[in-house]
Amino acid sequence: MGKMLFGAISQTIFTVRRHAPELIRPAQPTPRELKPLSDIDDQEGLRFHIPLIYIYRQDPIMRNKNPASVIREALAKVLVFYYPFAGRLKEGPARKLMVDCSGDGVLFIEAEADVTLKQLGDALMPPFPCMNELLCDVPGSDGILDSPLLLIQVTRLLCGGFVFALRLNHTMSDAPGLVQFLTALGEMAQGASTPSTLPVWQRELLFAREPPRVTYAHREYDNIEDAKGTIIQQDDITHKSFFFGPTELSALRRLVPVELQSCTTFELLTACLWRCRTIALQPDPEDEMRIICLVNARYRFNPPAIPIGYYGNTFVMPCAISTARELCKKPLAHALELVRKVKSDVTEEYVRSNADLMVIKGRPLFTAVGSFIVSDVTRSGLNDVDFGWGKAVYGGVAKGGAGSFPGVSFFVAFTNHKGESGIVVPICLPSVAMEKFVEELNSMLVQDNNNHVLQAHKLLATSKL
Incomplete structure (x- = not known):
């Protein structure tokens, strides 16, 4: 636990209490196989973890439901369809990345914060100085190889709202791909038995040609x-x-x-x-x-x-x-x-x-x-993800x-x-x-353009971390 600042506008100090991290595995047995990434996925510039954050208001209809419990259960169900996310990356010849679909699971953390959404202020936008509290870096979890591909933390707020934060190994998906996964997670959280859009792997569609030939300067x-x-x-x-x-x-x-x-x-x-x-x-x-x-x-x-x-x-x-x-x-x-x-x-x-x-x-x-x-x-639809509490107040990159x-x-x-x-x-x-x-x-x-003088406008900006 620790006291952090959330947002430079509100200057609100609050405490986060985290439960022990757990691995969420697919709710049913899934294939054990090696799945190579594409050659667009597999480049040095994508070998990092990217954090995202979603902030949700309380909903009276959901007041008796714990969002962490709802999302935890839905996560196990959606991983039956998106089982590569429960695996671990391995490196083959010529540094080729592939997913060992081991079913080891996605890291999940439940947490509570002693603050309301209103206390956090109006300007909820990146960067979020408290991200280390809202998305705990579990030791040994941030590697590219042999590490969880997703880390999720659900933090409940005193008002009934909550924060959903996650960290994605970028080699697995881009923004539209992640939104597809999170949309499916939201559908399962709201009672669906299968995602409305079924996942397609087929990374071979973007493999290099045989033989490879570079035709642009790049x-x-x-x-x-x-x-x-x-x-x-x-x-x-x-x-x-x-x-x-x-x-x-x-x-x-x-x-x-x-x-x-x-x-x-x-x-x-x-x-x-x-x-x-x-x-x-x-x-x-x-x-x-x-x-x-x-x-x-x-x-x-x-x-x-x-x-x-x-x-x-x-x-x-x-x-x-x-x-x-x-x-x-x-x-x-x-x-x-x-x-x-x-x-x-x-x-x-x-x-x-x-x-x-x-x-x-x-x-x-x-x-x-x-x-x-x-x-x-x-x-990309990042801000449209709905777990049953409606759309997020903010949904997107954390920084x-x-x-x-x-x-x-x-x-x-x-x-x-x-x-x-x-x-x-x-x-x-x-x-x-x-x-x-x-x-x-x-x-x-504020430049004068076509004789139209614009009044000075102060940009909305967050302060130094």
Whole structure:
């Protein structure tokens, strides 16, 4: 037990009491087999655990039900269908990952916190400073090989609400795949006997070709030495989240020329953040700066090749490159055009080439030097997961960054306390750079454009962890 701060807005101190961790195994016998991951799953950049958090209000209809008990029972049932999640990863020849479907189980923790949801405040968004309390790191559980693939903690609140937090080994699933699993878990929690969408493994659909052949440049995997020490380190990192609602997005769109007005919100916001982040970091003007966009490739196959129910990773990471000088000095349109082009490059052949590269080059890590990685999960359904208590007040990633690399941001669907729907983006930067980032972003939001003067708007941001 320990006293932690939950959210910089509320400054509420509370205590969490955790029960002993337990392994939840499938409720019925499941096949004992080895299941290889795909060559899109199996890359160095996905060998980490990603935390997510869901916060639920109390529901009078469910007042006599313990959410931990409901979810525990449902978990055992859903693992009959998703039994690979109850297994452990092994490594074969050439570092090939495969799941030993051993049925060893998923780690589960029941807990109680002496706080109400109302006491936690209105601004429930990443980063959550209390994640170590709401998602206990069980010793020895965070390895990639021979470790649980899922860790779940359900923490009941005094008001009858609860927090559902989990940690996923990212090699197993992307956001849509995880949502499919959690949706099935929610259905079982509400009494279903089978998931509405049955899981499909078929990771061989994204195996490398025989023989493998790389047909794209894939600059996202360039092997670049960090000679200038530009990779952001974990020490002295500030985490803040920024809310972009209709007002902010309209202000940014006014900065775009007419010929680019058809850009998507993702493209606009990505270009804006890439530019502001580069200005904040103050790199050498000639340094190459990369924007790596995670693109869902499920619908890039013609004819369609990824079946409904597939829950593996299906995204690729195309990369655009600009010098720091051009990003900082040129209008926003420069970054926007680069982002739009790199997204359009993703085809079925690009995905096949990506899988082949993994085999040929030994499953390399993405380029960290000068890179900013963005992932849009606003349409993944993360915030729609329902265990019987309705939709979450917040559902999505718990923080920015990925593994040991802080230069990753997620776009998360969010509704603020005023009822405005928008996007929350967690950003991780060194403290001094974060100050410059906020200043630059605010200046973009108040620029005079087409003689329309925007009033200064203070971004909703969480404080330093």
